[in-house]
Amino acid sequence: MALIEVRDLVCRYGSRTILRDVSFDIAAGEVVTILGGSGCGKSTLLKHMIGLISPASGGICIGGDEFIGSDANTRQCILRRIGVMYQSGALFGSMSVLDNVRLPLETFTRLDAAAIELIARLKLRLVGLEDFAALFPAELSGGMQKRAAIARAMALDPQILFLDEPSAGLDPVTSAGLDALIRRLAESQGMTFVVVTHELASIHAIADRAIMLDRSVQGIIASGTPDELARHANPIVSGFFLRKPED
Ligand SMILES: Nc1ncnc2c1ncn2[C@@H]1O[C@H](COP(=O)(O)OP(=O)(O)O)[C@@H](O)[C@H]1O
Ligand SMILES: [Mg+2]
Secondary structure (H helix, E strand, C coil): CCCEEEEEEEEEECCEEEEEEEEEEECCCCEEEEECCCCCCHHHHHHHHCCCCCCCEEEEEECCEECCCCCHHHHHHHHHCEEEECCCCCCCCCCCHHHHHHHHHHHHCCCCHHHHHHHHHHHHHHCCCHHHCCCCHHHCCHHHHHHHHHHHHCCCCCCEEEEECCCCCCCHHHHHHHHHHHHHHHHHHCCEEEEECCCHHHHHHHCCEEEEEECCCCEEEEEECHHHHHCCCCHHHHHHHHCCCCC
């Protein structure tokens, strides 16, 4: 059974339709990238998938539970299964890295302080930041801030992590390190990833499957493995994969 099922999704802002008839499944343990040109609706799709925005129509099932129109209880259950790192992915600047990761545990669980600290340190270890727990976000490099944000998103042991352009603003080497982390978490923790990115190197490095959106169709123009998309008959699709890295 699919872990995530998106069915006939229609996304609008006011009277403006951004996406229509978007349907796809994501299996547990898959790393799926959502790609496409700027403004095609990648962040919009992600925000719908995490329940931040309600669709004009269509359905989203996570772990067999329907998200759209669900009661508060079901919604809470679903939200507990997902972790999110937004495009602006900011940590709280006035808190240490450790406190940032502790925050969701303090807010959403009744664990005692010692247990919370243990879990928070474990998450920091998973992203390679165990020695930086006491630092403040501004004292970290851009790549380390992203790792810390991933640790915070993982605090409540989500089944699925949604990342919106995690490598934005990072240099290629740091970006490759983040890709390796995503792949490692998928393989060692069995985590499912939905990653919005238009970085070709990242797509090739992490994606089991890629879903490409395009404004011309207001939805999915192609989906498949990165290699399949690079050989796709539609020049919009294959062109995206053949562009030079600096484009
Ligand atoms: N909150 C909003 N209200 C109205 N229009 C929006 C809003 N957010 C995004 N849009 C518009 O929807 C389109 C898709 O945006 P977005 O999903 O952010 O694209 P992407 O992430 O692919 O760059 C853009 O034209 C954008 O201007
Ligand atoms: Mg976006």
